[in-house]
Amino acid sequence: MKRTLLLLWLILVPGITFAAPQGWAPLLEPAQLSELLAGEQGIRVLHLTGNYDEGHIPGAVSAPYGQFRGPQENAGQLPALPALTRIVQELGITADSPVVLVHGGSGSVDMGASTRVYWTLKSLGVETLAILNGGFAAWQAVGLPVSAEPVSVSASDFQPQWSDMYRVTTEQMEGLVDGGDAQIIDARPQPYFVGEQASAARAGTLPGASNLSFESLFDGNRMKSGDEMGTLLDAVVVPNAALTVTFCNTGHLGSIDWFAISELGGYENTRLYAESMAEWAMDPDRPMINEPANN
Known part of the structure; x- marks a missing residue:
């Protein structure tokens, strides 16, 4: 009975989903992301690792990975919901924001920054999420535009509920x-x-x-x-x-x-x-x- 109740408690009913831009996928190649950015307004690109000031995708917002992590003794712990709420609001994210996560691309380990933040945002109710395959390094490797200009965005009033x-x-x-x-x-x-x-x-x-x-x-x-x-x-x-x-x-x-x-x-x-x-x-x-x- 204990096992059955545990599984019933864990397996929840999916929530409401939002329509993604045409051509959207959880894993995007640089050319796909470039095309999406050229045709869609309101896509939020988050630059998670690597030196943002030295270069990033034009329009990308600096969102250091460390702010999504726990304390030094256990980085896997989740920050408290008020802290996560502050982060997503400062990044201008709402529940229906299309969000692309970009790691520096220094290696396969580095992609864990994108997947962990993807998991975190999805758990907060953000439905339209994607990761740039190969990160910023892959974007640079195919000669796509790079900017060194910092980007600021207006804060949202999104009140996420953790699932x-x-x-x-x-x-x-x-x-x-x-x-x-x-x-x-x-x-x-x-x-x-x-x-x-x-x-x-x-x-x-x-x-x-x-x-x-x-x-x-x-x-x-x-x-x-x-x-x-x-x-x-x-x-x-x-x-x-x-x-x-x-x-x-x-x-x-x-x-x-x-x-x-x-x-x-x-x-x-x-x-x-x-x-x-x-x-x-x-x-x-x-x-x-x-x-x-x-x-």
Whole structure:
């Protein structure tokens, strides 16, 4: 009964969606974004990582990734709703704003900034979201315009309401691990999954977890898409799982897996354990597997 109630509580009814601009997709190539910006008014482009002052997409607003993260001891923690409300209002975002997220493009790890903010904004009720594949570096690589002029925007009066539709808390994760009721996916590279490396308090992974390293989702700095991504996910993700949960150390890499599975793969009921191993491993009584002492 406890397991059943937990799953019923987690699986919520989707909310209202807004019409996206023609040609919109969760993952945009530079040419696609350029065409959208040329034809659509009101698209908000957020520059998350890299040196904004040295160059950015014309019209992009500086939105440093760090403001969307938790404290140093656990960056995966969510800022409080009032802080997130202030951030989205200062960025001029409303529930129906089309928002494109742009990381610097320094590597596949860097894309976690875009996927984590995408997940955060979607949880706040922003429906029309996209990520620039390859980030600002990909934009520059094809010779598209670059600006060094800072952009300011008028604040919105958006009052977001946080939805746990895409999130699993530590308490919920304990119940899912205990009951075996979810497909749990570790997004970290294999050495972390098998306990050979660690950046949390303990090495190892969650009981019942499988490994889909975020690195496998990329060709170089660009995320796979289309049939290539679909084939990769179909080989790993259980299609009829009641719930799929991704995690990593601080919810950064785990959000990459979440984005691929949920937004590109279309697998329903995919959630992110945002606090991930940084919080889980703090309690020595929480079970883990692949710990070095147990190998």
